[in-house]
Amino acid sequence: MIGSFFNHFIPGGVGGDIVKALELSKNNNCSRAQALTSVLSDRVFGLFAMISFTFIFLLIEYIFYQEAYIIKFLILSGALLLIILLFLLFLPGMLIKFSTHLSTKSSGLLIKLEKLVTTLHFTFITFKNFRIQVKSFFISLALQLLSVYFMFEVVRSLNIPLPSFLIFFSLCCFSFVASAIPIFPAGIGVGQAAIYVLFSNVNEDLAKATIIAITTMQIFNLFYALIGGAIFSFMPKIKKETLEALI
Numbered sequence: 001m002i003g004s005f006f007n008h009f010i011p012g013g014v015g016g017d018i019v020k021a022l023e024l025s026k027n028n029n030c031s032r033a034q035a036l037t038s039v040l041s042d043r044v045f046g047l048f049a050m051i052s053f054t055f056i057f058l059l060i061e062y063i064f065y066q067e068a069y070i071i072k073f074l075i076l077s078g079a080l081l082l083i084i085l086l087f088l089l090f091l092p093g094m095l096i097k098f099s100t101h102l103s104t105k106s107s108g109l110l111i112k113l114e115k116l117v118t119t120l121h122f123t124f125i126t127f128k129n130f131r132i133q134v135k136s137f138f139i140s141l142a143l144q145l146l147s148v149y150f151m152f153e154v155v156r157s158l159n160i161p162l163p164s165f166l167i168f169f170s171l172c173c174f175s176f177v178a179s180a181i182p183i184f185p186a187g188i189g190v191g192q193a194a195i196y197v198l199f200s201n202v203n204e205d206l207a208k209a210t211i212i213a214i215t216t217m218q219i220f221n222l223f224y225a226l227i228g229g230a231i232f233s234f235m236p237k238i239k240k241e242t243l244e245a246l247i
Contacts, residue, residue, distance in 0.1 A: 001228030008225050017043065045133075047177065048088065049140035051081045054173045057166040065164075069201045073170065148172045150220070151213035160209040163202050171198040175214065191218070 002023070003016030017039045025035035055077040062070045148169045155162060162168060178194035192211050199207040 001224060002232045003228070004221065004225040005228035005232060008222060044084075044088070045136050046140050048081075048084045049137050050144060050173045050177065051077055051084060052137070053141060053144065054170040055081050057170045061164060061166045061170075067167075070167070073174070073198075073201075077170070077174075144173065144176075145169070147176070147217065150217055151210065154213035154216050155206070155209045158209045158212065160205055161203075163206070167202070171195070171202075172210075172214075174198055 003020040006016035006019045018036075021032065021035040021039045024030065024038065025032045030038075055074070058070055058074045058077055061067070062074055148165075151172060152162065152165060152168055155168075172195070175191050175195040175198055179191035191214050195210045195214050196207045199210045
């Protein structure tokens with residue numbers, strides 16, 4: 001919740017990850033580099049799962065209905081999925097070579113960088129663990145289904161004709177990815193712009209309705225973020241250490 005609170009005040013939907021990493025390192029006897037790469041891997045694996053859902057759902061929709069506008073999103077999701085897959089599969093080997101090169105250097109900064117690179121290697125190599133991937137895949141699917149279903153019901157309440165849930169889910173996932181771009185706090189504004197552009201391919205009324213839906217969800221999330229802010233404010237030790245680390 002504290003991480004969610006910071007997401008609303010640091011550009012992008014990932015600012016709170018820094019705070020989560022700091023707390024993780026303090027409470028689990030691990031280095032900040034290990035904590036940060038653990039949180040980073042969570043984001044990367046989540047992105048991989050989200051793009052995978054989008055590609056699968058769009059493919060199913062296109063096979064059965066063959067709507068013309070689906071094909072460009074299907075190609076885009078397929079390209080993104082391939083890029084992420086190659087990145088996750090080949091990154092560990094590249095990191096080993098980079099770490100070996102850095103280990104020969106005597107600079108203090110390069111030594112710290114070498115530790116970070118080594119930690120990244122051990123974190124991302126878990127991508128090859130099938131059991132971990134299946135577990136994280138289905139947890140991510142459940143969470144995204146809750147978010148998208150919330151928006152789906154908001155649009156339904158506005159009496160706007162809806163596309164199939166598979167299409168709705170896929171386009172929402174694209175907007176969630178765009179919201180993580182570090183431009184505005186919590187992706188506010190970016191998510192609205194992305195979702196309007198995406199759903200305008202279906203129809204204009206639906207695009208306007210989905211802006212209301214994603215804004216409603218952001219307000220709903222802000223409520224929980226404010227609870228995190230209250231927890232942060234009433235725990236002086238956490239507040240002092242976190243602010244010092246961020247500064």
